[in-house]
Amino acid sequence: MLVFFVCTTFVVFFGQIVIAQSNYNLSTQGKQNVQLIVSSDFVVTMNEAQPVITNGAIAIKDGKIVAVDTQDKIMASYRAKRTLPGKDMVLMPGLVNGHSHSAMVLFRGLADDLALEDWLQNYIFPAEAKFVDENFVRVGEQLACWEMIRGGTTTFVDMYFKSDVAAKVVDECGLRAIITGSSIDFPSPGFKGWDDAFAASVDFVKRWKDKNPRITPAIAPHAPYTVSPEHLVQAIRAARHYDVPLTIHLAETQTEVRDIQQRYNATPVQHLENLGFLDPRVFAAHVVWPNSSEIALLAKRGVGVIHNPDSNLKLASGFAPIPAMLKAGIKIGLGTDGAASNNVLDMWNAIRLTALIHKGTTLDPTAVPAKTVLRMATLGGAEALGLSDKIGAIKVGLQADLIQVHLKEPHLLPLYDVISHLVYAADAQDVDTVIVNGQVLMHKREMLTVDLERIRREASSIAENIKAEFRPSN
Amino acid sequence: MLVFFVCTTFVVFFGQIVIAQSNYNLSTQGKQNVQLIVSSDFVVTMNEAQPVITNGAIAIKDGKIVAVDTQDKIMASYRAKRTLPGKDMVLMPGLVNGHSHSAMVLFRGLADDLALEDWLQNYIFPAEAKFVDENFVRVGEQLACWEMIRGGTTTFVDMYFKSDVAAKVVDECGLRAIITGSSIDFPSPGFKGWDDAFAASVDFVKRWKDKNPRITPAIAPHAPYTVSPEHLVQAIRAARHYDVPLTIHLAETQTEVRDIQQRYNATPVQHLENLGFLDPRVFAAHVVWPNSSEIALLAKRGVGVIHNPDSNLKLASGFAPIPAMLKAGIKIGLGTDGAASNNVLDMWNAIRLTALIHKGTTLDPTAVPAKTVLRMATLGGAEALGLSDKIGAIKVGLQADLIQVHLKEPHLLPLYDVISHLVYAADAQDVDTVIVNGQVLMHKREMLTVDLERIRREASSIAENIKAEFRPSN
Numbered sequence: 001m002l003v004f005f006v007c008t009t010f011v012v013f014f015g016q017i018v019i020a021q022s023n024y025n026l027s028t029q030g031k032q033n034v035q036l037i038v039s040s041d042f043v044v045t046m047n048e049a050q051p052v053i054t055n056g057a058i059a060i061k062d063g064k065i066v067a068v069d070t071q072d073k074i075m076a077s078y079r080a081k082r083t084l085p086g087k088d089m090v091l092m093p094g095l096v097n098g099h100s101h102s103a104m105v106l107f108r109g110l111a112d113d114l115a116l117e118d119w120l121q122n123y124i125f126p127a128e129a130k131f132v133d134e135n136f137v138r139v140g141e142q143l144a145c146w147e148m149i150r151g152g153t154t155t156f157v158d159m160y161f162k163s164d165v166a167a168k169v170v171d172e173c174g175l176r177a178i179i180t181g182s183s184i185d186f187p188s189p190g191f192k193g194w195d196d197a198f199a200a201s202v203d204f205v206k207r208w209k210d211k212n213p214r215i216t217p218a219i220a221p222h223a224p225y226t227v228s229p230e231h232l233v234q235a236i237r238a239a240r241h242y243d244v245p246l247t248i249h250l251a252e253t254q255t256e257v258r259d260i261q262q263r264y265n266a267t268p269v270q271h272l273e274n275l276g277f278l279d280p281r282v283f284a285a286h287v288v289w290p291n292s293s294e295i296a297l298l299a300k301r302g303v304g305v306i307h308n309p310d311s312n313l314k315l316a317s318g319f320a321p322i323p324a325m326l327k328a329g330i331k332i333g334l335g336t337d338g339a340a341s342n343n344v345l346d347m348w349n350a351i352r353l354t355a356l357i358h359k360g361t362t363l364d365p366t367a368v369p370a371k372t373v374l375r376m377a378t379l380g381g382a383e384a385l386g387l388s389d390k391i392g393a394i395k396v397g398l399q400a401d402l403i404q405v406h407l408k409e410p411h412l413l414p415l416y417d418v419i420s421h422l423v424y425a426a427d428a429q430d431v432d433t434v435i436v437n438g439q440v441l442m443h444k445r446e447m448l449t450v451d452l453e454r455i456r457r458e459a460s461s462i463a464e465n466i467k468a469e470f471r472p473s474n
Numbered sequence: 475m476l477v478f479f480v481c482t483t484f485v486v487f488f489g490q491i492v493i494a495q496s497n498y499n500l501s502t503q504g505k506q507n508v509q510l511i512v513s514s515d516f517v518v519t520m521n522e523a524q525p526v527i528t529n530g531a532i533a534i535k536d537g538k539i540v541a542v543d544t545q546d547k548i549m550a551s552y553r554a555k556r557t558l559p560g561k562d563m564v565l566m567p568g569l570v571n572g573h574s575h576s577a578m579v580l581f582r583g584l585a586d587d588l589a590l591e592d593w594l595q596n597y598i599f600p601a602e603a604k605f606v607d608e609n610f611v612r613v614g615e616q617l618a619c620w621e622m623i624r625g626g627t628t629t630f631v632d633m634y635f636k637s638d639v640a641a642k643v644v645d646e647c648g649l650r651a652i653i654t655g656s657s658i659d660f661p662s663p664g665f666k667g668w669d670d671a672f673a674a675s676v677d678f679v680k681r682w683k684d685k686n687p688r689i690t691p692a693i694a695p696h697a698p699y700t701v702s703p704e705h706l707v708q709a710i711r712a713a714r715h716y717d718v719p720l721t722i723h724l725a726e727t728q729t730e731v732r733d734i735q736q737r738y739n740a741t742p743v744q745h746l747e748n749l750g751f752l753d754p755r756v757f758a759a760h761v762v763w764p765n766s767s768e769i770a771l772l773a774k775r776g777v778g779v780i781h782n783p784d785s786n787l788k789l790a791s792g793f794a795p796i797p798a799m800l801k802a803g804i805k806i807g808l809g810t811d812g813a814a815s816n817n818v819l820d821m822w823n824a825i826r827l828t829a830l831i832h833k834g835t836t837l838d839p840t841a842v843p844a845k846t847v848l849r850m851a852t853l854g855g856a857e858a859l860g861l862s863d864k865i866g867a868i869k870v871g872l873q874a875d876l877i878q879v880h881l882k883e884p885h886l887l888p889l890y891d892v893i894s895h896l897v898y899a900a901d902a903q904d905v906d907t908v909i910v911n912g913q914v915l916m917h918k919r920e921m922l923t924v925d926l927e928r929i930r931r932e933a934s935s936i937a938e939n940i941k942a943e944f945r946p947s948n
């Protein structure tokens with residue numbers, strides 16, 4: 001008891017160096033060897049029973065969390081090759097970005113404040129047709145991964161083209177991702193139409209299924225209004241056959257709802273239900289305009305929903321009924337969408353927007369409170385993606401996907417409530433350290449797996465060509 | 475011509491070092507001596523005629539802008555004691571935060587996600603009654619100024635208590651502010667009621683009027699629902715008599731509208747009009763619920779409006795009708811409100827929210843475009859505050875209140891449109907350098923006028939006492 005007491009006191013008063021010291025002093029007393037110990041003033045766990053551990057630490061072995069406790073207890077029981085200190089830090093699960101088209105960062109700021117048709121038909125579609133090739137996806141994906149690591153995202157969903165290239169970049173940079181090639185009923189980069197696009201996405205699933213513990217391949221029919229009922233059925237059958245997730249854009253705009261109603265005499269979610277499409281392997285992006293029976297249906301079928309507030313507002317799609325969906329018990333995560341409609345892959349913006357806008361639409365300041373939003377950005381996203389047996393919380397047995405957020409900038413002073421600060425005050429640039437699968441990808445904001453100067457140079461070079469075509473006057 | 479040509483070429487290819495070099499080489503050729511030259515890859519001016527100057531620079535003398543041009547032309551005509559380089563930088567007017575209760579940063583995160591009455595009656599009012607004294611305002615104001623400088627705010631409006639203390643802090647840290655003591659018809663920190671609070675605020679105006687070029691004292695009756703018609707008239711008469719601005723909370727909630735309607739048989743803006751209160755020296759915070767004739771009235775009377783989107787959403791006040799107010803030609807600026815209802819004094823959040831939420835409420839993706847929002851955050855705010863003859867743009871004759879924003883982080887790559895990046899992608903932590911009245915307050919994110927460690931220590935000490943009273947379980 002005395003040893004524990006002394007150790008605790010030292011930790012509180014002198015921080016990390018003394019932790020290492022106490023670790024060293026006690027290292028002969030039968031401690032278990034682990035790969036990494038991470039300490040922090042606060043550990044935000046996402047476990048209801050103990051949401052915040054003060055002066056906490058976790059031990060990591062083989063990429064997994066093997067112990068979560070107070071610093072003194074962890075130090076008394078484990079010996080690590082490396083210990084990350086956590087003075088003035090919060091340790092929490094890495095953020096889960098449930099919807100993105102990552103390589104589109106190369107179109108960031110190319111076209112804003114335009115009517116949807118103008119934006120799509122005169123900028124995005126022609127730019128994709130002309131510029132999206134393997135090199136574009138490689139460089140775009142690298143830039144996106146760099147940005148996401150800097151902002152504390154540890155898992156993301158990538159729905160785009162050239163999936164093998166994207167998977168290789170994700171493998172190299174150390175992030176975790178669900179990767180899928182978007183399949184659509186009209187020509188898209190590299191494809192004539194549905195048949196070859198879908199075949200390629202199934203081939204990708206076959207190649208990558210169970211190949212890399214950090215990469216999950218998936219199926220992604222674009223949306224009910226761009227994919228025929230027959231093709232939607234083909235897609236969900238493939239997802240079930242290969243036992244992989246399926247993601248789709250759903251009920252994003254009022255136009256889509258009217259269009260689907262006219263064509264199929266059903267609203268979008270009901271249309272998918274009529275096709276036998278809805279089940280727990282499906283997670284849908286946006287879902288801005290479900291009616292109340294559709295909300296009940298999504299809950300009943302266990303479909304995940306990814307809320308993308310930045311994109312829904314920028315494209316004027318509207319405000320998703322998140323309070324009603326939460327009440328119905330739907331698994332809800334957050335996403336950034338692609339940078340052409342956001343314009344950043346910044347989960348902290350999505351967190352803050354989610355905590356704010358639904359108070360505005362309901363005129364209820366207690367709507368969607370901070371801890372609910374933080375759960376959506378981590379465990380809720382993991383549940384929606386079908387990954388909550390691996391990630392989303394700080395819990396023994398889960399993968400060590402973690403971030404440390406430092407509390408030193410003035411906008412995080414003073415401190416009454418760490419959850420409040422994470423939701424209402426923190427920025428992407430407050431993230432100090434990022435760990436995925438036990439591997440440190442960023443520490444003290446130094447990037448460890450990404451070649452910044454090469455990406456910067458190659459991204460600028462691609463952008464110069466796009467600029468010459470689309471913004472010649474610049 | 476040859477000299478100019480060589481100089482330009484060097485600037486474009488090699489940046490700042492060569493600029494200094496060319497400056498040195500030509501220093502004997504009859505150049506005008508200035509205090510400071512600031513260069514940047516892009517200068518965003520807020521002048522319609524030339525909104526963005528590529529490879530631009532400005533010359534500063536006696537705290538004022540004396541020249542704005544391309545780098546080669548500035549370097550050919552001016553010689554400075556100090557030159558700030560601007561590779562990968564945007565130079566723009568400093569941000570104008572049109573509404574805050576700055577020292578309330580010491581309550582940041584104390585109480586969130588609560589019903590308005592619970593929040594006010596059980597946390598904010600009792601915490602203010604017990605803890606707001608001169609030391610609280612000194613430390614809180616210092617922390618607020620530190621946070622605002624870090625985020626590129628160069629002018630702010632402070633409506634709180636202990637105005638002399640606030641003014642001293644602003645004087646010392648180098649920011650520009652309109653400072654005013656809030657006067658209200660019931661007891662407030664240090665005051666029994668309206669009479670002594672208002673007398674103190676008038677005394678402050680007398681003491682500080684024309685005393686410091688960076689500090690403008692003002693009058694601030696709290697709101698139509700907390701100040702009687704007689705006292706409102708007293709306030710506007712004093713503002714006119716001493717020729718100072720007047721600011722007030724106005725039409726913030728639907729409850730206020732109903733309350734004023736019941737008591738005075740008029741909606742809030744009409745109520746002020748009936749009292750002869752409205753004129754161009756008045757700027758009103760919030761204005762979430764004006765009807766269309768009130769919007770026309772605000773435009774007609776030249777009243778400024780400060781939009782506080784973060785606070786309006788967090789407190790569930792609603793969405794201010796900014797598109798309609800812009801259309802009516804009202805002078806509109808942006809504000810953060812106090813940190814108890816935001817929770818950060820971060821103008822970049824306010825900028826991004828303003829660009830997003832009104833697209834959502836109107837379902838129009840062209841509503842409130844990026845350049846309109848950036849104008850609101852700078853020149854629009856200056857106009858609303860009655861300071862546009864001094865600040866808000868980069869223009870010869872205006873004060874040198876400027877910021878440099880660096881474009882090196884991945885969320886600002888690649889670059890097609892600098893205005894888009896500033897509105898939709900940049901964060902407070904992208905601000906590199908802050909200059910007010912020609913004085914550099916932050917450079918390369920190093921704070922030059924604020925004692926960080928002392929503020930951190932004193933803020934924590936005050937917060938410990940507040941925590942013991944209001945969150946004893948923490």
